[in-house]
Amino acid sequence: MKHILVVDDREENRYVLRVLMQGHGFTVSEAEHGVDALEQARTRKPDLAVSDLLMPTMDGYTLLREWKADPVLRTVPFIVYTATYTGPKDEKLARDMGADAFIIKPAEPEELVREVQAVLAQAVAGRLSAHPPQAAETVMLKDYNAVLVAKLEERTAELEAHVAELDRARHQILRLNRLYRALSETNQAIIHTADPATLYETLCRIAVDRGGLAMAWIGLLDADSGALTPVGRYGALPPWVERLAPLSGRGELRIPAEIALGEGRAYLCNDLLADPALAAIHDDLRAKGLAAAAAFPLVADGRMLGSMALFSGEKGFFDFELTELVREMADDVAFAIDHFGREARRRRAEEASRLMGRAVEASVNGIALTDPQQPGNPLVYVNPAFERITGYAAGEVMGLDPCFLIGADHDQLGIGEIEAAIAEGTEAAVVLRAHRKDGSLFWSELSVAPVRDADGRLTHFVCVINDVTERKIYEETLERQYNEDALTGLASRNLLRDRCGQGLAFSRQRQRVMALMMIDLDHFKRVNDSLGHDAGDVLLRTVAQRITSVLRERDTVARLGGDEFVVLLADLEDAGSVPLVADKILRVFDTPVKVGEREIDVTASLGISVYPQDGEDYDTLLRNAETAMYGAKQAGRNAFRFYTADMNAEALKKLELEAQLRRALARGDLVLHYQPICEAAGGRVVGVEALLRCRDDGGRLMPPGEFIPLAEETGLIMVLGEWALLTACRQACRWQQAGWTLRVAVNLSTRQFRDAQLAERVRQCLAGSGLPAALLKLEITESSVMEDAERAAQTLAELKALGVAISVDDFGTGYSSLAYLRRFPIDQLKIDRSFVSEVTHHPDSASIVRGIIDLAHSLRLKTVAEGVETEEEQIFLREAGCDLVQGYLHARPMEAEALERWLATREAGGEDGTG
Numbered sequence: 068m069k070h071i072l073v074v075d076d077r078e079e080n081r082y083v084l085r086v087l088m089q090g091h092g093f094t095v096s097e098a099e100h101g102v103d104a105l106e107q108a109r110t111r112k113p114d115l116a117v118s119d120l121l122m123p124t125m126d127g128y129t130l131l132r133e134w135k136a137d138p139v140l141r142t143v144p145f146i147v148y149t150a151t152y153t154g155p156k157d158e159k160l161a162r163d164m165g166a167d168a169f170i171i172k173p174a175e176p177e178e179l180v181r182e183v184q185a186v187l188a189q190a191v192a193g194r195l196s197a198h199p200p201q202a203a204e205t206v207m208l209k210d211y212n213a214v215l216v217a218k219l220e221e222r223t224a225e226l227e228a229h230v231a232e233l234d235r236a237r238h239q240i241l242r243l244n245r246l247y248r249a250l251s252e253t254n255q256a257i258i259h260t261a262d263p264a265t266l267y268e269t270l271c272r273i274a275v276d277r278g279g280l281a282m283a284w285i286g287l288l289d290a291d292s293g294a295l296t297p298v299g300r301y302g303a304l305p306p307w308v309e310r311l312a313p314l315s316g317r318g319e320l321r322i323p324a325e326i327a328l329g330e331g332r333a334y335l336c337n338d339l340l341a342d343p344a345l346a347a348i349h350d351d352l353r354a355k356g357l358a359a360a361a362a363f364p365l366v367a368d369g370r371m372l373g374s375m376a377l378f379s380g381e382k383g384f385f386d387f388e389l390t391e392l393v394r395e396m397a398d399d400v401a402f403a404i405d406h407f408g409r410e411a412r413r414r415r416a417e418e419a420s421r422l423m424g425r426a427v428e429a430s431v432n433g434i435a436l437t438d439p440q441q442p443g444n445p446l447v448y449v450n451p452a453f454e455r456i457t458g459y460a461a462g463e464v465m466g467l468d469p470c471f472l473i474g475a476d477h478d479q480l481g482i483g484e485i486e487a488a489i490a491e492g493t494e495a496a497v498v499l500r501a502h503r504k505d506g507s508l509f510w511s512e513l514s515v516a517p518v519r520d521a522d523g524r525l526t527h528f529v530c531v532i533n534d535v536t537e538r539k540i541y542e543e544t545l546e547r548q549y550n551e552d553a554l555t556g557l558a559s560r561n562l563l564r565d566r567c568g569q570g571l572a573f574s575r576q577r578q579r580v581m582a583l584m585m586i587d588l589d590h591f592k593r594v595n596d597s598l599g600h601d602a603g604d605v606l607l608r609t610v611a612q613r614i615t616s617v618l619r620e621r622d623t624v625a626r627l628g629g630d631e632f633v634v635l636l637a638d639l640e641d642a643g644s645v646p647l648v649a650d651k652i653l654r655v656f657d658t659p660v661k662v663g664e665r666e667i668d669v670t671a672s673l674g675i676s677v678y679p680q681d682g683e684d685y686d687t688l689l690r691n692a693e694t695a696m697y698g699a700k701q702a703g704r705n706a707f708r709f710y711t712a713d714m715n716a717e718a719l720k721k722l723e724l725e726a727q728l729r730r731a732l733a734r735g736d737l738v739l740h741y742q743p744i745c746e747a748a749g750g751r752v753v754g755v756e757a758l759l760r761c762r763d764d765g766g767r768l769m770p771p772g773e774f775i776p777l778a779e780e781t782g783l784i785m786v787l788g789e790w791a792l793l794t795a796c797r798q799a800c801r802w803q804q805a806g807w808t809l810r811v812a813v814n815l816s817t818r819q820f821r822d823a824q825l826a827e828r829v830r831q832c833l834a835g836s837g838l839p840a841a842l843l844k845l846e847i848t849e850s851s852v853m854e855d856a857e858r859a860a861q862t863l864a865e866l867k868a869l870g871v872a873i874s875v876d877d878f879g880t881g882y883s884s885l886a887y888l889r890r891f892p893i894d895q896l897k898i899d900r901s902f903v904s905e906v907t908h909h910p911d912s913a914s915i916v917r918g919i920i921d922l923a924h925s926l927r928l929k930t931v932a933e934g935v936e937t938e939e940e941q942i943f944l945r946e947a948g949c950d951l952v953q954g955y956l957h958a959r960p961m962e963a964e965a966l967e968r969w970l971a972t973r974e975a976g977g978e979d980g981t982g
């Protein structure tokens with residue numbers, strides 16, 4: 068049995084070879100190195116040596132050299148089996164030194180066995196070289212040394228690398244230890260620090276001081292703005308840590324913390340200067356010596372709270388284990404932040420509940436809690452305001468059903484609503500009459516709302532009461548103001564409209580009749596103007612009382628403003644009784660109204676419209692009642708009229724005429740015609756009368772009789788009259804300048820004559836036109852003058868003072884008080900055309916005309932006869948002593964230019980062209 072010596076410093080290698088060789092029928096002995104091998108071989112010579120090369124004490128090359136130099140052993144074959152020296156040079160050296168085979172580890176077992184058997188076979192056959200070639204001895208030694216040196220260097224490098232590895236490992240352990248300590252201190256700090264700001268700073272300090280990091284900072288995310296706000300920082304802080312908030316939240320992610328937050332996962336970089344994503348902060352990182360970083364989003368319950376970033380001055384600092392540790396640290400920090408959030412929320416909730424309690428105590432509203440689980444839903448809490456409002460102390464009302472405040476006053480609208488809310492556990496708000504402890508009534512605005520526990524179970528009702536008595540009084544006042552006419556206490560326009568609406572609905576349903584009466588006081592304005600507003604008010608109040616007194620309770624009497632009253636008679640069977648009521652109303656004016664010391668005669672005009680025939684709605688009925696009222700006025704006042712469709716047509720016509728007048732006024736389509744006034748004896752033209760014409764839309768000249776009465780009624784006459792006055796003055800002035808001295812007579816309407824500013828307006832016209840006052844004559848009708856003689860005297864005096872002449876027009880048609888006539892500063896009486904046209908064939912008229920002329924002369928007044936159409940009339944007038952005449956006999960009224968031509972012709976043909 069062949070014996071093999073296996074030489075290898077590694078036991079496992081020896082074991083593998085031994086098992087293999089024994090398995091193939093060899094005996095095996097083992098040596099750990101060359102010295103051991105030589106010793107064993109010299110003691111017991113083996114048949115073959117299989118040796119490693121790299122071994123302690125004596126390596127394989129040395130062993131080989133000794134082996135082949137040994138006279139006994141040199142014939143024993145030697146196989147080199149190496150894992151270290153495997154290059155061709157190594158093999159060549161081994162073979163030069165006498166190795167019989169060179170096998171590289173690990174070889175396939177069969178190959179190894181085959182090689183062993185081959186070498187043994189060659190040895191048996193004596194084909195192995197017994198000696199190494201001597202000539203190559205020195206070269207071989209040189210090569211051997213070179214291989215050894217190379218191996219040594221390699222080995223040294225390996226060892227150095229190994230040492231460095233060990234060093235790194237030690238360093239790593241140091242870092243890990245530090246970070247473990249930091250983590251433990253972090254947890255301690257989290258447990259023991261109550262103030263979040265201090266904690267965040269402490270955590271950063273621990274990470275840097277204990278964890279061996281260069282910088283650490285924590286930023287919290289503002290949920291609203293999305294900005295990252297630094298709350299803790301420590302170490303070599305770059306400027307962007309503090310500038311962060313405004314930079315963050317939007318746009319590019321420029322720093323590790325933002326990247327971690329933005330991407331929702333850890334950011335890890337062991338060479339920050341190599342990360343192009345951080346290019347913007349590379350300078351800062353370099354300046355602060357920050358080389359590696361780990362940043363983590365701080366997350367709790369899936370909510371992103373902020374970010375924590377840790378920086379190291381060492382590149383490659385964050386290996387797997389360290390990263391896991393700092394991640395744990397970040398988790399702890401997130402926990403702490405979340406905890407603080409919860410704690411803050413808990414404290415806020417506590418504070419809110421405390422505040423709520425204080426607010427309830429301090430509320431100006433009365434607040435009470437009731438317990439619906441107990442029978443009667445008794446009061447279990449009332450606040451001080453409740454005590455103040457009701458006058459009851461808390462102790463007196465605890466346990467009572469809050470209904471005690473209502474007392475016996477159960478018949479109130481809101482009570483049902485409150486009871487329903489309590490029964491159903493819902494909310495309600497009503498205004499109720501309630502009673503204080505002293506029995507006094509107050510209006511309580513009461514709102515009731517259910518209070519439920521976390522499980523939705525009804526536990527209490529909260530009742531808020533508010534004393535709204537003052538507001539209620541104010542509302543009532545407002546309502547009264549809305550519904551009531553302040554002066555008379557009658558219904559207002561609003562209330563009338565409401566009542567009429569109700570009346571109409573009722574009448575429609577039950578086929579009943581309804582009447583609306585409009586009452587307008589005749590000449591009320593004069594009372595107001597002459598006696599003052601106070602007197603006017605007394606008059607209106609008295610009239611209101613009198614009308615109300617003759618009507619039934621359910622009729623509505625309203626004042627629409629001014630002197631307009633409206634009576635609403637609702638629910639009538641038919642219109643048969645309406646005239647009776649109208650008459651009753653007119654009769655209340657039979658007795659004069661006493662205003663102070665004076666007794667004033669008042670009359671009224673009353674217009675009636677009836678539902679359904681005169682209108683189906685309030686506005687139509689009111690309009691038609693008004694039309695009927697105007698009808699009554701025109702019919703001579705102090706009367707009533709039912710509305711008729713004709714009235715409406717009349718009213719429409721008037722409206723159209725009024726519109727036309729206004730249009731003509733705007734267009735400048737007013738014209739003055741002038742009619743000469745001549746001396747009765749001799750026919751000399753001494754003046755003209757200005758007579759107004761208006762061109763209608765079709766270009767026709769309307770005579771004043773068509774539009775003056777309406778202009779008078781609507782007040783338009785003021786404008787027309789003023790225009791006529793100024794135009795006539797200007798024209799007379801031009802004639803004067805042209806050599807015709809003509810006194811121009813201008814008509815003044817009743818309304819103009821009543822105007823307190825009349826004298827001033829006349830003065831302005833004279834001044835504006837440059838006409839001497841002596842060339843202006845104002846014609847005022849007899850009825851205007853006598854309407855209010857006192858006032859007339861004053862107005863006439865003012866006009867006279869200006870230097871104008873005054874003529875009383877239409878004289879003889881009305882009733883003139885001679886006493887007044889004597890006192891009035893007038894210049895002439897104008898004898899109305901109706902008498903003149905009859906003088907030649909009506910003895911009465913002739914007598915009247917003579918009488919007027921005599922009267923005038925006795926008062927030193929001149930007379931003018933108008934409407935003189937015939938020579939006979941003129942002769943009569945001349946003989947009767949009439950001073951001036953005017954009529955178609957001389958000329959019709961004509962435009963200014965025509966008059967000028969007329970004058971020129973007349974001058975050319977002699978003064979008295981008419982004879």
Ligand SMILES: Nc1nc2c(ncn2[C@@H]2O[C@@H]3COP(=O)(O)O[C@H]4[C@@H](O)[C@H](n5cnc6c(=O)[nH]c(N)nc65)O[C@@H]4COP(=O)(O)O[C@H]3[C@H]2O)c(=O)[nH]1
Pocket residue numbers: 742757758759770771772775788791813814815816846876877900933934935936953954955956960
């Ligand atoms: N049948 C007949 N009629 C004659 C004769 N001579 C003159 N008349 C007419 O008699 C009216 C005289 O004017 P009045 O009495 O002041 O009556 C005037 C006057 O009261 C009023 N009126 C005219 N212009 C104005 C004005 O500017 N202001 C005001 N307030 N009223 C004016 O209109 C009334 C009617 O004026 P007119 O239609 O121009 O009618 C004029 C005139 O054309 C005649 O021989 N025979």
